[in-house]
Amino acid sequence: MQLIALLSLFSVQASAIWPIPLYLKTGNTVIWISEDVQFNWPGVGAGKAGSSFLEQWNPFSSYYQRRDTEGGSNGVTGDDIILFAIDQTRNTIFKESFVPWKFHPREWQEPGQSRSSQIRSVDIKLLAQDPEDVAKSLAGTVDESYSLVVTEDGGVEIAANSSIGIRHGLNTFTQLFYQHTQGGSYTPLAPIEIYDAPKFLHRGINMDVARQWFSAADIERQIDAAAYNKMNRFHLHVTDSQSWPLHIPSLPELAPKGAYRPDLVYSVEDFRSIQRRAALQGVQLVTEIDMPGHTSSIHHSYPDLIAAFNIQPWTSWAAEPPSGTLKLNSTAVYDFLETLFNDLLPRVYPYTSYFHTGGDEVNRLAYTIDETVESSSDTVLRPLMQRFVDRNHDQVRKLGLTPIVWEEMLSDWNLTLGADVIVQSWRSDDAVLKIVESGHKALVGNYKRWYLDCGKGTWIDYPSSSANSHYPFYDYCAPFHNWRMVYDYDPLANIPDDKHDLVIGGEAHMWAEQTDPINIDASIWPRGSAVAEVLWSGSKDENGNNRSQTDVSPRLSEMRERLVARGVRAEPIQSALCVRTSHRRNQVRQSLLLLEEVSAYLQLRSRERVVCTFTKMLEVLGPYMGPLYIVPGFILAYVVYKIGVNLYLDARIRRLGARAPIRRGWVPFGVDLLYDAVTYNMRNETYNMWLGMFQKWGKGNYTVEAGIGIRVILTAEPENVKAILASQFKDYGKGENFRRDWHPFLGNGIFTTDGQLWHNSRQLIRPQFIKDRLSDLDIFEQHVQVLIQELKTNPNVDMMDLFFRYTLDAATHFLLGRSVDSMINPQTEFADAFYNAQRVQSLIARVGPAKVFVPRKRMGFFKSLDSINKFVNVYIEEALALPPDELEKKTNHDQGYTFLHAIASHTRDRAILRDQLVSVLLAGRDTTACTLTWTIYHLSKSPQTVAKLRDEIITTVGLENTPTYQHLKDMKYLQHILNEILRLYPVVPFNVRLALTDTTLPTGGGPDGKQPIGILKDTPIGYSTLVMQRRPDLYPPPSAGFPPVTEFVPERWDNWTPKAWTYIPFNGGPRICIGQQFALTEMAYTIVRLFQSFEGVENRMGSEIPGLHADIVLQPASAIKVAFKYNGKA
Structure with missing residues (x-):
């Protein structure tokens, strides 16, 4: 054991x-x-x-x-x-x-x-x-x-x-x-x-309070229990044929006469209290006034509005006694309903966005004795019913609410319902299918599974002469729906995948013919909890299999105890002995879970056979498992565990799609791959490593799998990159580990977050990069003049270092309103701290699982972060100290606009301000600096390109004029130069996303490399724009008019446009760099000003070709030494 x-x-x-x-x-x-x-x-x-x-x-x-x-x-x-x-x-x-x-x-x-x-x-x-x-x-x-x-x-x-x-x-x-x-x-x-997070959007209980009287406290107790089960809707079926217990002040006789007793009425204050109690718990109370059927209780106060009241035998005239329905073609009925809605709807509006107008079980025969109709013909009744429903729904919409109806209005009456109408099904799964196929949102609640009143037997008394024929007196929806039946219901059964989104949720129904305040709690709970889990989590596990009762039962028993502790008299689902046994059995089941997964993968017919085999293994090994065998036993258990998990994961992958070619490692846990990644990166040959992997293991396929303890997908395939960034955007994100790794440096900024956090960041930042901001070139001018002066006085300069300082100065000026002036004083504390924090953070990101060994403290990481925060916080506090009118002025384009003041006008949260500032500063500095560096390097080796560029500058702007935003847009050759640089050196050469759910990649799997690849949740996907944008097979064949793809030739852009998703230097899809136009404008302006001032640039590196250093951005692996020509000399 x-x-x-x-x-x-x-x-x-x-x-x-x-x-x-x-x-x-x-x-x-x-x-x-x-x-x-x-x-x-x-x-x-x-x-x-x-x-x-x-x-x-x-x-x-x-x-x-x-x-x-x-x-x-x-x-x-x-x-x-x-x-x-x-x-x-x-x-x-x-x-x-x-x-x-x-x-x-x-x-x-x-x-x-x-x-x-x-x-x-x-x-x-x-x-x-x-x-x-x-x-x-x-x-x-x-x-x-x-x-x-x-x-x-x-x-x-x-x-x-x-x-x-x-x-x-x-x-x-x-x-x-x-x-x-x-x-x-x-x-x-x-x-x-x-x-x-919930699976379904609408998760509720429908409680009938018309057939029995329930106090406000009874209702609120059910709402509390529903909220504790994370339900978010409580459907109150408040009126029916038997009683009308809701007070309507504009119709003062309706409730006193329609209720069972005049004092059994929900007052205005009662009703508001119930609604508010629900809303405080995140639950919307959805009120239903059923009509035109189920309305005979109105007859007691307004008899002229009701047809076929209490006709015998009632079975021919109604679903339940007493019979009676609103007249279908009566102006008096319309006036009554208008008064009702004008009184009631404004009182529900503060607490919900929905109103239920009923529509179930309307008896056509009743209209033969409705003097306003006198027909049961569908050709007569249907137009009248259409008008009836349309009028009601128009009033509901006028008050700002969304209508809900029962399924019969669509399935039996074939009405044309507004696109906003939600249709609630109760009779069959086929009805749900019909609802979604008609384009309507559907609520499920099949009476064979989710009617909680069923199985108590009929509530109707039969005369002695016919009693025996009804033996044993089952009700229409027997048997009793125990929690297992309830839990086993799949709301999406038989619904096509493309219609799943229209099934927005469902409700369990508690009809009250045989339920009152004494047994209401036990009638709903804990079976209602089973419904709640199906709607929140789904009844299937992450593999699509139904959760076992042995897993669910102990948890549901505990939830029942919690409900009881909160004052809800929920019924038990097992004896205390069974609860103890099931809990213990569940612990043992956890130990055997691995074996069960292997069994499932092998699709063995007899699960018992596998368990028996395992038991035999225990019998053989058990006597020998003394203290000396702990380590071997541990190793054996781990090996069994890994084999089982690998088989299980492989089966899950293949259910989703195929596998890509696998990069086989020679050392366990992919240690050799990690070693290669580190050593190739140290030699600045990461590009060669990726390319070699695709060529050796992918055999020309630009997607491979690798294992470093976990499965990793590497791709340079445009279709896969498109899926990650755009077409399957919701399936992929940065992931929590990425956010955690980068949080010390970038916090919860735009580059580290997913979901709503990312969306909020984007909404905050994006307005700061509108055209008015982009066309304001004064922000660059003073810094480019310092840059030009530096180049004149220091002819043999490292362009990468200089451009990093230049872009840092321009970025801090734009963001904070003041520059750090690192070109004037290269040793500023902030500039050094920012560089060091970026260097260490990049190392942490690159070494993967070995990040725990990075000596952050010894490398000065935390000290650098402290310097960055102190520097930035000074500006944040200054911005937050400004009066609102002064802050507003700072956001105006013509009154000293700064990025910080603009976002501070939208949020006062210091952490948000800090994180967004540092994130945009990182992007604004590095993106532009590296691209400018590569541009000057290639121009220094291509005098003819410089000459052609200067001709365009002279023709478009002249040598003495200051370029405008329109000038930059008109300079096509300049744009071609930048496009060519970004093609060869995309800003972020290697990137990663995490699968946020089980999903696929479109291509790269199977023997032919063209099948979708199965991707499990939490699988990292590495993609390389550098490799992709240098793939020869994605370009026209080399020719005189189209040189090889690895060469710098801006002229290729004269008559060539890359195919979609083969050129994405700033990423693509929703997460495309929102500052790309700002960066391109800064690059273009800088180049134009440089070559207005200088006649050319000479390369001082000899035959040296700089390597590709893949840091956060792609930068030269060595110093770029050049000299600019000024007055004929360099």
Whole structure:
């Protein structure tokens, strides 16, 4: 049995978080949480003593009234949501948790009371600004994702792009903790890393409150439970044939007469309280007034509006008694509905973007005795129903809401519904298919799986004469839908892949014929939790297989305990003995998981056969696994583990696509490849290494696989680069490891982030590179004059060093309003610090897994970062100290514009300002400096090119005039020179992206190298624009008119245009360099001014050809020594 224990070292401890997160990594360290824990968030009152937000939400309090008034049309703000979530988090952890004795064997002992590590604070980071309507946004317009990190020393960070995401993160945080019998709360799972996001946008419960009376507190308890399960919709089926319990002040008799009793009515205050309670938890309350059927309760107050009221036998006239439907062609009905909507819709608008107009089970026969119709013919009824629905939906839209209807309006009545209408299905998966094929968004909830009221037997009494014929009195949707049936439902079954996005989610339905406040909790929970996980996580694992019941059951049992601790009377799913057994069985299953994966890969028919084989192995090896065999046993377990994992991963890859040619290594873990990468880079031959790999291992295919402990894809194929950067942009990103590696230097700037963080950066920075900014050339003039003077007084200069200082001066002038003047004083502290930080950061990025050995402190990395931050922070503080009107002036083009002042007018966050400044400074300096250096190098070796360029300058601008932006645009040969330099020396020669999901690359796989390649999530993809832009096969054959691709010949651009995605010097797709035009303008202006002042340039390097040094950017591997000709001399 020691081998099982040994194997278990490789398994990740499972957490009982529900719904299961997208990414979860846990440890086994116990950490306690202090009851005085501080929640660090800049919201008003967060984490401070005083009355809690839970107390303040009382709808009768002055606070509530004030917040509703201040909130304008939206009664709940993002701040409200976070504050409420913080209070709920405290309450849940310290007052509504439980001792987990059920989930451990009898001999289990709780953790000791040593509290050396405690969580004393929780950092909450809202990474983006909430939209104003965050609490009532349309599906898909708010990012619900979040990340949660708990360190072993008690550090906690919850980050999200919205207050809804923060709430989800706090919700998950509470599920990490248990109560101790001696007091206190702890988690046994540290360290913890979680990244999570929902699969579906609409995740809800539909609760019928018309067939039985439920108090506001009953409803709010279900909303709380739904929110705890990360649901975001609560559908209130508030009226039906049996009762109308919702008070409508404009129709004062409707509820008192339509309800079961005049006092069983939801007042205006009750209804607002329910809606607000939901909104504070990120849940939209979607109100449904079912019509035209299911409306006979209106007859008690407005009898003239209802046709076929309470006709017998009711089975012919309605789905349930009493029969009755709104008259279909009555102006009185239309007037009634207009009054109803004008009263009700403004009251739901602050809390939701949706309104449900019903439309199910409309009985055609009833209209034969509707005097406004007197027909059951579809040709008569359909136009009237179309008008009825259109009028209702027009009123819903007029109030700013989106209509929802039941499926019958589309499938049975064949109505033409507005494109915005969401259609809710309940009868079959075929109906869902029809909905999405019609182009509408669909909500699922098949009654055979997600009707939670089914299986209790019929609620109808039969006379003795016919009772036997109905034995054993099943209801129409029997049997009982236990949690396994609920969980096994796939909302996307039979839906084509290209229609998946139209299935926006679903709801579980709790119809109340046999459910009232006594059994409502147990009727919904924890089966509703099963629905919640299907809609948040999907019922399938990352391999597309259904999650096993042995995995789900222990987690669901624990979620049930948490619901009970919060006051929800959820029913158990197993006896306590089974819960203990399943938990233990789950631990053993984790140990056998590797073997199961191998079994799955080999597609063996008998899983038991494999387990039996493994058991035999234990019987043979077990007696010999004493202390002396620990190491061999460990090695054996690891070998088995690696073989199984490799087989499993290979199967997953091949399900997605083919494999590319593989670069075979001779040393385990790809150590030889890492060695080659380092040594080739030290010799400035990285280009040759990549080219050699493609030629040797790819056999001419410009995509190969390599292994350095993990699978890596290397490509220089335009179709693959296009997929990474554009056509499959959402599948690839920088990845968290990249952001973490670069964070000390560039923070969360535009070059290190993905998703919403990257989008926010781009939105902040992009306006600063509009044409007005690009055409302002004064920013370069004073620095280019210093550059020219330096070249006149120092004829034998290293152009790379000089251009790095020149572009640093111009960049700091543009960004900060003041230059560091490194050309005048080359030894400035900031310039040296910036160079050193960049040098060390580049080394960290290049050495891959060996980055932990980079001596950052000894190389002065942290000291350099400190110097950079001190320098930049001075300017940031100056900008933030300006009054708003003065800051506004600084953003104007004609009043001393600076980049810093422009972005400071949009954000006051110092970290954001610092990160964006350093990021743009890095790009603005290096991109331009390296391209200018390569340009001068080639011009120094090509006098004829210089002569032709000077002729264009003289013709277009003259030698004495200052060039304008239009002059630069008109100089075609100058543009051809820059294009040719960027073709040969793209700015970033080697780049990397990480697969953010299981996906593919379009080409490079299979025996012919043309099949898609299967790419698993977290696979790094290296791509080289340098190799790609020098591939001879992507160009016309060499000829007199088209020289070889490795030669510098600007004239090739006269009559040639590269094919799409074969020339992308500034990257491409959404992440294309937003400063490329600024860089090209600076390059062009500098070259023109140089060759206005100088007659030519001579090469002082002899026959030396500089190597290609692939750093962050592509720069010469040696000094570029030239001399400029001035007055006929160099």
